[in-house]
Amino acid sequence: MNKSTGFDWISILLFLLLVAFGWVNIYSASLNDSAQGFFDLSQTYGRQGLFIGLSVVLIIFILSVEAKFYERFSSVIYLASLLSLLGLFVFGKTISGATSWYAFGGFSIQPSEFAKAATALALAKYLSDIQTNIKSFKHQLGAFLIIILPALIIVPQPDPGSALV
Structure with a gap:
């Protein structure tokens, strides 16, 4: 654990890598021709990307309290x-x-x-x-x-x- 910030940055990095790897798997498994873009909310990978983003904001808020x-x-x-x-x-x-x-x-x-x-x-x-x-x-x-x-x-x-x- 880093004494200056109090966060275990290696664990955070590993967590983010796992989340990114999971999202890429969802993206590759659900990609089709009707996709409008990388964060198309009508697609599974788009909604999951939105939830990941909201979760990161929630994590930052929880850790800041x-x-x-x-x-x-x-x-x-x-x-x-x-x-x-x-x-x-x-x-x-x-x-x-x-x-x-x-x-x-x-x-x-x-x-x-x-x-x-x-x-x-x-x-x-x-x-x-x-x-x-x-x-x-x-x-x-x-x-x-x-x-x-x-x-x-x-x-x-x-x-x-x-x-x-």
Whole structure:
């Protein structure tokens, strides 16, 4: 890790190379004669390129936020992720047999992906608390509940793969 910036630039470079390699594979597998350009959003590779770009912006934003923010608001983020999972039962869109997506026009989002990160964040905050003794059954049960609550909401959608993760 580079001490001046705090980033592991080799890992970042390897990640970007893997993403670029994956995108080139999608591009080469889906290229056809009707393509309008390199970033044609009507094609799979164009939409994937857009999502890659938006993800890079999101990554930069997440990394620019002070770490204390995540520590301070981990409970709120976790509760918001649980509410977004519960909202699927009312507002969710069924895709491939699973009602685990929110649809916004031509764009859909799966909140279980965010719930995975929120659960890890909440669990890390709980376990790092000075009053938490992981050897105590009460605290082990608390950690188990943090993990199992999102899974219990995800399973009936049905999306057991996301619940398992």
